Amino acid sequence: MIRVSHLTKTYKTGEIEVRALDDVSFEVKKGEFVAIMGPSGSGKSTLMHLLGALDIPTSGKYFLDGKNVADLDDDQLAEIRNEKIGFVFQAYNLLPRTTALKNVMVPMIYGDVPREERTKKARKYLEMVDLGDRLYHTSSQLSGGEQQRVAIARALSMNPSILLADEPTGNIATNQAVEIMKILDGLNQKGHTVVVITHENEIAECTKRIIYLRDGKLEKDEMNKHRRELSKITL
Amino acid sequence: MDYQELVLESFSTLALNKVRTGLAMLGVVIGIGSVIALVSLGQASQRLIEDQIKTLGSNLLTVSPGAQRSGGIRGAAGGGQTLTYDDAKAIITSPQITTVKKVSPEYSGREQIVAGRNNTNTQVVGVTPEYTEVRNTGVSSGFFISQQNLDGMSKVAVLGPQTALDLFGPPAGGGVDPVGKDIRIKGLTFRVVGITVSKGGSGFMNLDDRVFVPLTTAQKQLFGVDYLSSISIEVVNQDVMVEAQNQVGYLLLERHKLKDPAQADFSIMSQADIIGTATEVTGTFTTLLSGIAAISLMVGGIGIMNIMLVTVTERTREIGLRKALGAKKKIVNAQFLLEAVMVTFVGGLIGVVLGVGVAYALSRSMGLPFALSVPSILLAFGVSAAIGVLFGWYPAQKAANLAPIEALRYE
Structure with missing residues (x-):
């Protein structure tokens, strides 16, 4: 599903060359629930950009469903993002003054999904994240947790290969954060591959496997033996 | 890509910021309006002069005295006594x-x-x-x-x-x-x-x-x-x-x-000569005035470019998000270009109506025949759309070429 080998990314700021990601290799199989952990500056955002096909590596290879993403041009990357990756951002990034339904439809517009099917699917995914009664609310009329749920519905709309969540609970109150993690867990149980980027231990502990980054290098990659059972957390 | 969706989206974006859209449009309205008004007034006065000269009688030659020479000094043309x-x-x-x-x-x-x-x-x-x-x-x-x-x-x-x-x-x-x-x-x-x-x-x-x-x-x-x-x-x-x-x-x-x-010491002019001269004079005036109007149209276009650049900067995050969700360059480009063209096209439409109205009112009050020139109206539509493309191009390109991660990070 995902295979990165010797992935390296360097940024040049003036004279100084910063190696944000240094020779990182790992594999994620279909149906996994992975957390990428590390303190700030560890390179996890850079890794997320590369995994999300938002950027291309300086060297190394990134295979997504057997295709080397490192070789693609801008428009091909856009296509990959549209079809294979579902983004959930820390700041939700919904279109302002736009209804939940319309927000969920955006990727489907770019993916040429016919109009009727678009509406049907958007409705279905919003119902899946328990927002069936909020279809016509605009982002400013929704709470942080609700906005993130709209974002998850949007991420699911093109039925992507991986769900890439970048600090999905970073801006959200704790009780709603658990809700979001429960949704991600539920999606994983249905067979979705979920990758969560986080610096919070509690969030990482909800996943099945944790990859630790430090100073751009892969420090540790292990199965999570002390997994918090999300279904048992009650509020 | 669903172009109907693109048009709807551009329209609702423009509708969200009515004052700004209106002001951007105003430049084109005034530019197109004055071109239309001046061209039709020019044509009206040209037609008037032609009609009047024709009523003098057809098959007419006019002999006028030329400049008078006395001792090598040349007097004013037409003032001769010859x-x-x-x-x-x-x-x-x-x-x-x-x-x-x-x-x-x-x-x-x-x-x-x-x-x-x-x-x-x-x-x-x-x-x-x-x-x-x-x-x-x-x-x-x-x-x-x-x-x-x-x-x-x-x-x-x-x-x-x-x-x-x-x-x-x-x-x-x-x-x-x-x-x-x-x-x-x-x-x-x-x-x-x-x-x-x-x-x-x-x-x-x-x-x-x-x-x-x-x-x-x-x-x-x-x-x-x-x-x-x-x-x-x-x-x-x-x-x-x-x-x-x-x-x-x-x-x-x-x-x-x-x-x-x-x-x-005389000159002989036919009707055709006189009409030609008169037409040349009014034609020059029409061209001159249209030139000035065209300059105002140009200024209007620059105003649109300015607004579009501001819009692109303001919506950097949105552009980044759209690209992250799979919008290709040409789609982002098309969206911004469409917004610019919509502004100029609607502006052109209002301008044509305004220009025709002004031309009609002026020709009524000045006793000129009212001449509505269809080609110049069609041209005005073409020009206003072209101005949208011309001045919307650079901002749209700027939007299309934004790197998605830079744009998403932008505060």
């Missing part, structure tokens, strides 16, 4: 001229005309009876200047309808019938014998504001001259205009004892 009544008589009687039907010698000058307590300042034209046919003029009441009047140097006058109105008031509104009444020109009393038919026109070329008197009376008694201000010639038909021009030219050269046509 044309005489005898020249006019020679043109009609000479056996070498075969293409001329009628000749009308004229002398005119501005004078103050008094009738009772009313007075007006107008053109007094000394004419012969041939004037009616050559200049296509008739009388609506009374008679025109006759051969007897001419021979007898009678003090009779024929008024243009406008002059009659100025001196005697409107016939319906209690005014008196001018025919049979007396008017005074330069202290001499003239009897009004007729009123000419209205030929229309207004302002500087009003053909209705004239007083006609016998040529002999005008030359000897009113102005004390022995030359003419012009000779109008009716040619037998339009096909021999050039030939007539040549025949008359050589006869006059001979009579004035000149060998070199370059030294001619």
Whole structure:
């Protein structure tokens, strides 16, 4: 599903060359629930950009469903993002003054999904994240947790290969954060591959496997033996 | 890509910021509006002038005195004293001229005309009876200047309808019938014998504001001259205009004892020449004014580019998000370009309506015919859309080329 080998990314700021990601290799199989952990500056955002096909590596290879993403041009990357990756951002990034339904439809517009099917699917995914009664609310009329749920519905709309969540609970109150993690867990149980980027231990502990980054290098990659059972957390 | 969705989205984005969209549009509205208004006004006045010149009579040649030379000093063109009544008589009687039907010698000058307590300042034209046919003029009441009047140097006058109105008031509104009444020109009393038919026109070329008197009376008694201000010639038909021009030219050269046509002390113009000159003048004005209007259109376009650049900066995050969700370059480009084109196109539409309205109002108030030029309206639409593409291109490219991670990070 995902295979990165010797992935390296360097940024040049003036004279100084910063190696944000240094020779990182790992594999994620279909149906996994992975957390990428590390303190700030560890390179996890850079890794997320590369995994999300938002950027291309300086060297190394990134295979997504057997295709080397490192070789693609801008428009091909856009296509990959549209079809294979579902983004959930820390700041939700919904279109302002736009209804939940319309927000969920955006990727489907770019993916040429016919109009009727678009509406049907958007409705279905919003119902899946328990927002069936909020279809016509605009982002400013929704709470942080609700906005993130709209974002998850949007991420699911093109039925992507991986769900890439970048600090999905970073801006959200704790009780709603658990809700979001429960949704991600539920999606994983249905067979979705979920990758969560986080610096919070509690969030990482909800996943099945944790990859630790430090100073751009892969420090540790292990199965999570002390997994918090999300279904048992009650509020 | 669903283009209907793209249009709807652009529209709702523009509708969200009504004031800004409106102001951006205003530049194009004013630009297109003034181009349309000025072009149709220009065409209207051009048509007016052509019509008026045509009513002077077709197949018409006008001989004007050229610059007078005295001792190597060249005077003002048209101010010469080289044309005489005898020249006019020679043109009609000479056996070498075969293409001329009628000749009308004229002398005119501005004078103050008094009738009772009313007075007006107008053109007094000394004419012969041939004037009616050559200049296509008739009388609506009374008679025109006759051969007897001419021979007898009678003090009779024929008024243009406008002059009659100025001196005697409107016939319906209690005014008196001018025919049979007396008017005074330069202290001499003239009897009004007729009123000419209205030929229309207004302002500087009003053909209705004239007083006609016998040529002999005008030359000897009113102005004390022995030359003419012009000779109008009716040619037998339009096909021999050039030939007539040549025949008359050589006869006059001979009579004035000149060998070199370059030294001619007169000029002969046909209707086509006069229309051409007039058209050239109004055409130049139209071009000049349209040029100024085009500049304002350009400024409007720059205003749109400015607004679009601000919009792109403001919506950097949104652009980043759209790209992250799979929008390709050409789609982002199309979206911003479409917004710019929508603004200019709607602006162009309003501008055309406004321009036509202004042109209509102005032509009504100035007494000009109203000319609606469809090609210039279509051109205006084309230009306004083109301005949207031209000035929207750079901002749209800027948006399309934003790197998604930079754009998403942008605060």
